[in-house]
Amino acid sequence: MVRLLFDTNILLDLCNVNRVPFHQDALDLLTRCVRRGDVEMMVCVASLNDVYYVLRRHYGSERQARQYVGKLMELFDVRPLLPRHARRSLASDEPDFEDGLIRAVAECSCTVKKQATENNR
Numbered sequence: 001m002v003r004l005l006f007d008t009n010i011l012l013d014l015c016n017v018n019r020v021p022f023h024q025d026a027l028d029l030l031t032r033c034v035r036r037g038d039v040e041m042m043v044c045v046a047s048l049n050d051v052y053y054v055l056r057r058h059y060g061s062e063r064q065a066r067q068y069v070g071k072l073m074e075l076f077d078v079r080p081l082l083p084r085h086a087r088r089s090l091a092s093d094e095p096d097f098e099d100g101l102i103r104a105v106a107e108c109s110c111t112v113k114k115q116a117t118e119n120n121r
Contacts, residue, residue: 001038001039001040002036002038002039002040003039003040003042003109004033004039004040004041004042005042005043005044005079005102005105005106005109006041006042006043006047006076007044007047007099007102008044008046008047008050008051008098008102009022010026010029011026011043011047011048011051011072012051012054012055013025013026014026014027014030014072015051015055015068015072016055016058030075040077041075041076041077042076042077042078042079042106042109043072043076043077043078043079044078044079044080044081044101044102044105045078045079045080045081046081046101046102047102048069048072048073048078051068051069051072052065052066052068052069055068055069079105079109080105081101081105082108084104084108085101085104085105085108086101086104088100088104088107088108089101089103089104092104
């Protein structure tokens with residue numbers, strides 16, 4: 001089983017067709033993971049909060065933002081954000097604290113092998 005943690009930007013790419021060309025890339029990645037059948041797809045709960053905030057502002061609709069977050073929660077295993085992740089992010093070499101948080105969640109989720117992020121496109 002491969003475990004893959006999707007970062008906030010990838011989730012936003014999935015939810016917004018106007019994020020060209022990243023929407024199609026994110027959709028292709030999701031499709032490959034589902035077709036493989038042996039990929040555990042994960043997201044950090046903090047990413048869902050960020051996605052909700054951005055989509056609510058983008059679409060101007062509380063209902064639509066909640067629908068997208070609900071769909072993401074159906075597709076992905078939601079991982080918690082814990083104090084140890086914040087400490088690990090602070091101590092990391094990540095130049096961005098938020099990226100460090102996502103990386104810490106990925107590294108602490110047992111045997112996570114990969115992290116899907118726009119930073120490695």
